[in-house]
Amino acid sequence: MIRFRNLAEAERVAKRRLPRAVWLAVKAGNEQGWTLDENLRAASELGFSPQIFDRPTSFDLSTSVLGIDVDFPVLVSPVGAQAIHPDGEVGAARAAARAGTAIGLSSWSADSVADVARANENTIFQLYWVGSRAEIEARVEAARRGGAKALIVTLDWSFTPRRDWGVPPAPPRDRKLRTMAQLAPHAISRPAWLASYLRRGRIPELRVPNLFELDGTVPYFGKAWADFEATTPPTWDDVKWLRDLWDGPFMVKGVGTLRDAKLCVDLGADAISLSNHGGNNIDGTPSPLRQLPYLVDAVGDQVDIMMDGGIRRGSDVVKALALGAKAVFAGRAYLYGLAAGGEEGVYQVLQILRNGIRETMFGIGRSRVTDLTKDDVVPLNPNFFVHPAH
Numbered sequence: 001m002i003r004f005r006n007l008a009e010a011e012r013v014a015k016r017r018l019p020r021a022v023w024l025a026v027k028a029g030n031e032q033g034w035t036l037d038e039n040l041r042a043a044s045e046l047g048f049s050p051q052i053f054d055r056p057t058s059f060d061l062s063t064s065v066l067g068i069d070v071d072f073p074v075l076v077s078p079v080g081a082q083a084i085h086p087d088g089e090v091g092a093a094r095a096a097a098r099a100g101t102a103i104g105l106s107s108w109s110a111d112s113v114a115d116v117a118r119a120n121e122n123t124i125f126q127l128y129w130v131g132s133r134a135e136i137e138a139r140v141e142a143a144r145r146g147g148a149k150a151l152i153v154t155l156d157w158s159f160t161p162r163r164d165w166g167v168p169p170a171p172p173r174d175r176k177l178r179t180m181a182q183l184a185p186h187a188i189s190r191p192a193w194l195a196s197y198l199r200r201g202r203i204p205e206l207r208v209p210n211l212f213e214l215d216g217t218v219p220y221f222g223k224a225w226a227d228f229e230a231t232t233p234p235t236w237d238d239v240k241w242l243r244d245l246w247d248g249p250f251m252v253k254g255v256g257t258l259r260d261a262k263l264c265v266d267l268g269a270d271a272i273s274l275s276n277h278g279g280n281n282i283d284g285t286p287s288p289l290r291q292l293p294y295l296v297d298a299v300g301d302q303v304d305i306m307m308d309g310g311i312r313r314g315s316d317v318v319k320a321l322a323l324g325a326k327a328v329f330a331g332r333a334y335l336y337g338l339a340a341g342g343e344e345g346v347y348q349v350l351q352i353l354r355n356g357i358r359e360t361m362f363g364i365g366r367s368r369v370t371d372l373t374k375d376d377v378v379p380l381n382p383n384f385f386v387h388p389a390h
Contacts, residue, residue, distance in 0.1 A: 002340055013341075019189050028279065043289060059358050073327035076093075077104050079331045086196055090111045090116055099347060103123055104125075106128075107130065113125050113210055114145070131231060151246045152250075153242055155239070207219065269303055278331050288307040306325055314353050316328075318364075321369055
């Protein structure tokens with residue numbers, strides 16, 4: 001088992017191990033990648049106010065989000081882990097459970113809600129608006145029966161396929177010989193990756209069980225994606241219907257304006273996540289870190305606020321919490337761990353983040369994450385903060 005000391009090492013191992021097509025899907029981003037880089041840049045432009053006297057000797061990193069108690073304020077982000085490692089989302093869920101945190105499960109995952117919830121009782125299902133209301137209602141009911149503790153609806157995908165550094169091949173819509181022949185060169189380019197699947201007697205299916213159709217058919221990723229592109233984006237009334245349909249904790253993910261944040265409050269959301277979809281939304285969107293304090297001031301007393309994008313170190317988590325986030329989602333961070341070492345790799349990543357939080361808390365003299373405030377951070381750029389649009 002490869003051991004890595006930080007996320008940069010995990011990323012390098014993941015890049016070496018994955019076929020180029022899969023790596024491009026993990027890296028993702030849009031157009032020139034400005035927002036992809038911006039998420040990392042913003043974290044580097046925020047510093048700390050260190051304390052040297054009366055430093056804590058014990059730490060409480062625990063918090064609660066969406067009614068779920070977690071041991072530290074990092075949740076595994078809902079990301080479809082298709083073809084990254086045979087351990088898949090179930091392995092990531094086990095790692096998160098061992099670390100004492102929750103996992104978000106994407107509609108695009110290769111493993112079902114029920115399978116993942118058996119591995120981690122604190123599973124949060126992320127719903128994409130794909131298909132008809134009848135199909136969406138059936139998937140919500142399946143998530144409820146499968147054991148999901150909370151529901152996320154993600155609304156910020158922009159359908160921009162252009163990337164200056166290359167776009168992965170279109171995901172398969174079937175397993176016909178022609179399709180497999182097109183994908184084979186990518187698979188055999190990384191024999192160790194392919195062997196990890198073959199040892200378990202299978203190859204990546206690239207099906208999406210959580211986007212099943214009304215007749216029970218489990219579509220291939222490409223077919224479901226075509227359905228997604230053909231689906232009319234939901235209105236506020238649609239999301240209100242969804243919120244009324246789900247009787248548990250409910251989050252809207254992808255918020256970036258004051259208006260949208262207030263509309264989420266109006267429809268009865270329990271939480272919102274500030275997000276530019278990890279740089280996959282419109283290129284040119286600022287990091288959620290830059291907008292976080294304004295949105296916390298506007299609605300933070302009415303909903304839990306989380307964020308994602310650019311989380312690579314425990315210090316990044318502390319910065320987000322100091323600006324008012326309740327917790328963060330980590331997406332690419334966990335994917336790097338999964339690609340590099342399966343379940344154990346994800347666990348290592350989570351431990352790296354946890355240790356980084358504790359080390360940073362020691363440096364700034366805080367013992368509890370719930371005590372963090374804006375006084376604990378220092379903008380290193382006088383124009384760091386960006387007021388969100390109304």
